[in-house]
Ligand SMILES: O=C(O)CCC(=O)C(=O)O
């Protein structure tokens with residue numbers, strides 16, 4: 144179900160602001176394990192998640208229950224052939240924040256219109272109000288958990304030209320230039336690898352780059368880069384107060400490959416919903432921390448291998464967020480297919 148090949152000729156050259164994640168006290172699970180063993184049937188049993196999550200009233204204990212046995216996806220992964228691509232450079236795998244202009248990229252407004260357009264198939268906004276805060280959307284179906292309800296949402300997104308246009312504008316003018324800048328910074332620091340598919344990712348110590356630096360350095364040897372971005376993106380709607388949570392997983396289980404970077408952004412205010420994605424900083428580190436970022440910020444992380452989860456929403460506000468993945472240049476193998484995946488995300492290709 145992939146849709147390739149629609150290149151976008153026009154790209155806004157305005158560079159996004161990017162910052163490296165500020166260190167903060169992580170939520171650490173009691174045992175630190177290697178990735179290879181972290182999903183075995185015993186290792187995920189009853190790992191109590193405590194402290195930081197409790198501050199926000201999130202029942203993360205439930206989430207720890209979500210990883211008690213090896214999932215089908217993890218089992219399939221062990222038997223399927225791997226993509227034919229070199230590992231991503233370390234600088235791309237580390238977690239980052241990108242900021243965008245919310246006046247220019249009106250995803251919040253587009254999401255309100257999207258949910259309104261679904262009529263009452265998914266839920267309703269409070270009556271009689273001229274403004275419609277997304278946080279007040281009241282789902283009438285279990286749009287977070289039920290497969291059927293999520294299909295309705297998926298189709299609504301796929302059919303909403305305005306929402307998709309806002310999404311693609313954001314991807315093409317903020318996200319892809321960021322990725323291109325990171326690739327160029329990597330090439331600048333390792334000139335011998337520029338233009339070559341395979342090189343050692345260890346060649347960059349530390350792996351931290353500011354995109355402003357990378358963009359300045361780009362000009363001289365910039366060659367077009369290919370990107371494969373998810374289309375349509377995933378929209379999540381998580382009402383509260385409920386004990387539904389997003390189980391701990393890594394996207395490799397769902398057929399995503401290591402050459403993809405995850406982007407996650409809230410459309411609702413975290414100060415109201417107190418609910419967001421929690422991510423570990425490196426595969427197997429189990430140092431889960433919340434992406435408690437505001438609207439206007441996008442978190443980039445290597446979700447193919449880094450585990451992540453969403454605790455229950457204990458507030459009366461609804462969390463709405465957007466997430467998508469981008470396959471990066473020669474690190475992504477477009478011919479690879481995870482045969483066991485039930486459904487694969489569609490994607491579009493773009494060179495920049
Ligand atoms: O936001 C969510 O509910 C889940 C997000 C997620 O798993 C992802 O971005 O990969």
Ligand SMILES: [Fe+2]
Nearest residue numbers: 393394446451
């Ligand atoms: Fe995920």
